[in-house]
Amino acid sequence: MGLAAILASLAFLSLLFISIIGKGYTAFWQTYVRLDVHLSADQLDRTELETADYPGIVKKTLRSMFPEVKSRGDKRKLYALISSGAAFQIREMVLEDPDLVGKTVSVWVPADDDVDMLVKGHIERDVPEEARRLTDKQLAWVDALTGEGRVEKRFNRTLFTHGDSREPELAGIWGATVGSFLTLAITLLLSFPIGVASAVYLEEFAPKNRWTDLIEVNINNLAAVPSIVFGLLGLAVFLNFFGLPRSAPVVGGLVLTLMTLPTIIIASRAALLAVPPSIREAALGVGASKMQTVFHHVLPLALPGMLTGTIIGMARALGETAPLLMIGMVAFIVDIPGGFTDPSTALPVQIYLWADSPEKAFVERTSAATLVLLAFLIVMNALAVVLRRRFERRW
Amino acid sequence: MADPTHSDPKLISREKRKTVGDITVDNPRMTCRNVNVYYGEKQAIRNVSLDIARNEVIAMIGPSGCGKSTFIRCLNRMNDTIESCRVEGEIIIDDVNIYGRDIDVVPLRAQVGMVFQKPNPFPKSIYENVAYGPKIHGLSQSRAELDEIVETSLKKAGLWEEVKDQLEHPGTGLSGGQQQRLCIARTIAVSPEVILMDEPCSALDPIATARIEDLIDELREQYSIVIVTHSMQQASRVSQRTAYFHLGDLIEVGKTTDIFTRPKHQLTEDYITGRFG
Amino acid sequence: MFKKTILLAAALGLIFALGAGNAQAARDYISIVGSSTVYPFATVVAEQFGKTTSYKTPKIESTGSGGGLKLFCAGVGVEHPDITNASRAIKSSEKEMCVKNGVKEIVEVKIGYDGIVMANSKKSAPLKLTRRDIFLALAKEVPDPKGGEKLVANPYKTWKDVNPSLPNVKIEVLGPPPTSGTRDAFAELAMEAGAKTFDWIKAMKKTDKKAYKAVCHTVREDGAYIEAGENDNLIVQKLEANPDAFGIFGFSFLDQNTDKIQGSYIEGVQPTFDGIAAGDYPVSRPLFFYVKKAHVDVIPGMKEYLKEFTSEKAWGPDGYLSEKGMIPMPDAERKQYHNAVENLTPLMMK
Numbered sequence A: 001m002g003l004a005a006i007l008a009s010l011a012f013l014s015l016l017f018i019s020i021i022g023k024g025y026t027a028f029w030q031t032y033v034r035l036d037v038h039l040s041a042d043q044l045d046r047t048e049l050e051t052a053d054y055p056g057i058v059k060k061t062l063r064s065m066f067p068e069v070k071s072r073g074d075k076r077k078l079y080a081l082i083s084s085g086a087a088f089q090i091r092e093m094v095l096e097d098p099d100l101v102g103k104t105v106s107v108w109v110p111a112d113d114d115v116d117m118l119v120k121g122h123i124e125r126d127v128p129e130e131a132r133r134l135t136d137k138q139l140a141w142v143d144a145l146t147g148e149g150r151v152e153k154r155f156n157r158t159l160f161t162h163g164d165s166r167e168p169e170l171a172g173i174w175g176a177t178v179g180s181f182l183t184l185a186i187t188l189l190l191s192f193p194i195g196v197a198s199a200v201y202l203e204e205f206a207p208k209n210r211w212t213d214l215i216e217v218n219i220n221n222l223a224a225v226p227s228i229v230f231g232l233l234g235l236a237v238f239l240n241f242f243g244l245p246r247s248a249p250v251v252g253g254l255v256l257t258l259m260t261l262p263t264i265i266i267a268s269r270a271a272l273l274a275v276p277p278s279i280r281e282a283a284l285g286v287g288a289s290k291m292q293t294v295f296h297h298v299l300p301l302a303l304p305g306m307l308t309g310t311i312i313g314m315a316r317a318l319g320e321t322a323p324l325l326m327i328g329m330v331a332f333i334v335d336i337p338g339g340f341t342d343p344s345t346a347l348p349v350q351i352y353l354w355a356d357s358p359e360k361a362f363v364e365r366t367s368a369a370t371l372v373l374l375a376f377l378i379v380m381n382a383l384a385v386v387l388r389r390r391f392e393r394r395w
Numbered sequence B: 001m002a003d004p005t006h007s008d009p010k011l012i013s014r015e016k017r018k019t020v021g022d023i024t025v026d027n028p029r030m031t032c033r034n035v036n037v038y039y040g041e042k043q044a045i046r047n048v049s050l051d052i053a054r055n056e057v058i059a060m061i062g063p064s065g066c067g068k069s070t071f072i073r074c075l076n077r078m079n080d081t082i083e084s085c086r087v088e089g090e091i092i093i094d095d096v097n098i099y100g101r102d103i104d105v106v107p108l109r110a111q112v113g114m115v116f117q118k119p120n121p122f123p124k125s126i127y128e129n130v131a132y133g134p135k136i137h138g139l140s141q142s143r144a145e146l147d148e149i150v151e152t153s154l155k156k157a158g159l160w161e162e163v164k165d166q167l168e169h170p171g172t173g174l175s176g177g178q179q180q181r182l183c184i185a186r187t188i189a190v191s192p193e194v195i196l197m198d199e200p201c202s203a204l205d206p207i208a209t210a211r212i213e214d215l216i217d218e219l220r221e222q223y224s225i226v227i228v229t230h231s232m233q234q235a236s237r238v239s240q241r242t243a244y245f246h247l248g249d250l251i252e253v254g255k256t257t258d259i260f261t262r263p264k265h266q267l268t269e270d271y272i273t274g275r276f277g
Numbered sequence C: 001m002f003k004k005t006i007l008l009a010a011a012l013g014l015i016f017a018l019g020a021g022n023a024q025a026a027r028d029y030i031s032i033v034g035s036s037t038v039y040p041f042a043t044v045v046a047e048q049f050g051k052t053t054s055y056k057t058p059k060i061e062s063t064g065s066g067g068g069l070k071l072f073c074a075g076v077g078v079e080h081p082d083i084t085n086a087s088r089a090i091k092s093s094e095k096e097m098c099v100k101n102g103v104k105e106i107v108e109v110k111i112g113y114d115g116i117v118m119a120n121s122k123k124s125a126p127l128k129l130t131r132r133d134i135f136l137a138l139a140k141e142v143p144d145p146k147g148g149e150k151l152v153a154n155p156y157k158t159w160k161d162v163n164p165s166l167p168n169v170k171i172e173v174l175g176p177p178p179t180s181g182t183r184d185a186f187a188e189l190a191m192e193a194g195a196k197t198f199d200w201i202k203a204m205k206k207t208d209k210k211a212y213k214a215v216c217h218t219v220r221e222d223g224a225y226i227e228a229g230e231n232d233n234l235i236v237q238k239l240e241a242n243p244d245a246f247g248i249f250g251f252s253f254l255d256q257n258t259d260k261i262q263g264s265y266i267e268g269v270q271p272t273f274d275g276i277a278a279g280d281y282p283v284s285r286p287l288f289f290y291v292k293k294a295h296v297d298v299i300p301g302m303k304e305y306l307k308e309f310t311s312e313k314a315w316g317p318d319g320y321l322s323e324k325g326m327i328p329m330p331d332a333e334r335k336q337y338h339n340a341v342e343n344l345t346p347l348m349m350k
């Protein structure tokens, strides 16, 4: 019976994984197009390289590749094949090496998300033209480029190095990852010491009276409170009362601390309770004080259990979006947060936002981001197991 | 106060509950007078007075639940850890009542050490197990001194030869009998004057038991030892005096040889002849 | 015990230090909140703005129109947002709240239109609906089919029951939950308009406004209307799997998935870019954002952001917002709002 249950749950889990991987793995590649860009000195004034018309350069390059395109509408369609990020890429290249001006360079620039979807087979060619996001002409141009070997799928580094963007081909999860990291750092820094200290106090030192009973009941109740309530609390206390900035990892960390504290306290108390009383007696018997008994013997033995509880709490915090909504972390943020008070999002928030974006290319990116989040969760849980193994002592 | 003997079939009259035999000794190490212990409403020890002599082993015997453990746990205030437990009366060591006001239990527990029924070494190395007590009490100035304390303690506990090459191994990795001797070494390391042992051999096989019994006999030269045991043979082998408890009362106390050959009290005789208990 | 007190004190100290440190610090990025319908458009502008100027990219929170206005109207100062997006005009109660909190001057900017579509899988034929059909198919209570000015629980099971010219297919509509702005707009623009075609219901508006609203806006709960969550992509996926089902969502999702789904005709017009832009498609709503005038000179980049948003290359007929599915305003209207932004003409607050 038990084995069947485990097998069934494993089967469901692998089904989930297969479906997410199946949808998401293509996002790790991105279609790039090779352009031979002539960086003519007419268009690039060496004194004003910052503000030059780089989109114009890209457009000119495309026009020179398809000289037959004349009408305004067709030109627009042609320009639409290349990501708007191409201009920024060339700008950065030129700023880094101003000597390129006057030369013709061959660069791989990201294709537009529609082209990317076409190359990956997510846009069907044999449906009527008006039912496609790419026109027949655009298909022909893409085929021509492909024929010249100018279209290639490459590893999608952008996904791991950039912040959010409304252009799928330029969007990345690095900003959200950093946000999650900063948020969790605050959470861990606060919730582990406070949680362990509270557990030690309640379990070892607190007198058993009505007050401590009340506190205990409340902690157990808090563990079951829906997470959005902690967001509301954070909004009222940290933002409105203390005036902390909206959308900041420090507030997210504080809110998630409130959310994970009960979990950590309960796990830590269970770990303390699991320390055999004979160890306490042994310590007291040789004349250790209560403090010494707890801190020299009981706490070290309970620590692996406490760590496990903490990591599981952290893993839960890593997956939360609801409380972050209330404190403004569900937001479009392009810049990578550089500190605890910079505006930022978190990984699950990024997934949530992408899942709700109309562009088709965000579907696979959503799955890819989910994969990354799952990978983090697996690493954290593995860490919990490893830590427990390492510190576990038999007695 | 509820009287647990009230509805007991083997009801004893108040007269018969008075301790038979001489509770005093010439050279007392500890003196207990009119000790009463309550667990909440329930009384577990009733008006017990008893001296514990220097350099002797005194055995506590009696049927299960009669209060032997409760009594010896009073001697180093181990009962403090039980919230509902309340102790009345006097227990004097070095002219001080250990239940008096402003008494620090930490030095007391170093002075009156305890060995438990089940071996309970710390989940640390053998060395750490023995060194822990001296460390927290500041008994050594240097590592060398500490090494010496560990060595002598282990030697006294008769464990040195077996473990001297594996002091860094976990204490929990030893056999049950070795673990119990390690616990004795741990107790000795803080130089106590009295050692309390609550059924120290009940978890051990006969060979390990014999070793511990020999050890107790040797330790008597330096310490006073109070041992709780369910084995009448063990009591007669290791102890000089024996105290018989019954339902919280100290019924009879006297020389071990006298108790086992000519018990004065009917209840004692019933117990040692195996008629109940 | 000591450890605990020390830690708590340290934590509180940290909060205070950060709070005090930050309350005074100026904000160097624009903070925008508001409608999730406007979010995909505002974010494109923000990103473009961030990349082409030296200012930081604005932060845009998706809070919903009501939530956004509440935050927006909470006061003046760096801790409050500078701009809120809305998929409806500000209500008079919200204006009052703004004024009460010292937000006296706000600039209203209409940015374009969003069509709400009812779409189904391309595997089936498109429906030709009237708003009356929509009301009859989706309202909780409808006029008694046997006649008389009486409401009965919605008895219609198939589209054919509603209107004999429609196919004999079970009514099955996936749509957003009541918390969504799309749902509000759909109820108002499609269902209420359909209900009004019954004269006696229209008359109710004067006699009993509350009951009128309830009749027009209450969606049936017998399983024919399925609340599918806020995620429009999910609805699109479900339509693909079930060719008999219809979904309700914003035009941009139809625009991105024209290979799989098609919009139903409403009053003879299909939801196309041109149809909505020309004002022929009836179920479309204006999109806005509101600017806190007091912040314009305080937060760096505000003027430039407004300029970017109201430029032809953004909101014009060929602008990049139209590529993302926003329906641009007619030329005259664009000009009007462009001027309003240029002069920062505040909204009448009474």
Ligand SMILES: Nc1ncnc2c1ncn2[C@@H]1O[C@H](COP(=O)(O)OP(=O)(O)OP(=O)(O)O)[C@@H](O)[C@H]1O
Pocket (backbone or CB within 6 Å): B039, B044, B063, B064, B065, B066, B067, B068, B069, B070, B071, B082, B084
């Ligand atoms: N923590 C406690 N709380 C309440 N009552 C207790 C507690 N510990 C012991 N008692 C009661 O006190 C009485 C004496 O118990 P104690 O453990 O001293 O007996 P004992 O003579 O050591 O028995 P055994 O030979 O079985 O160890 C018993 O009636 C027991 O139920």
Ligand SMILES: [Mg+2]
Pocket (backbone or CB within 6 Å): B068, B069, B070, B198
């Ligand atoms: Mg006992």
